[in-house]
Amino acid sequence: MINRLIRAIAGIFIIISLLLAVYVNQNWLWFTAFVGVNLLQSSFTKWCLMEDILKKLGIKD
Structure with a gap:
């Protein structure tokens, strides 16, 4: 679960930064x-x- 969230967050950050650029x-x-x-x-x-x-926010593996 946590790996999927990390990939999703990275993808969102990249899309947002490209749009801002x-x-x-x-x-x-x-x-x-x-x-x-x-x-x-x-x-x-x-x-x-x-x-x-x-993990500090309470998301479990």
């Missing part, structure tokens, strides 16, 4: 890059900040 300011693409780098980092280290946040 198109309609507001191109600098929002840095947020897209940030999400991508965090996904890449978590694949190597097996640690994800969003997972820790969701």
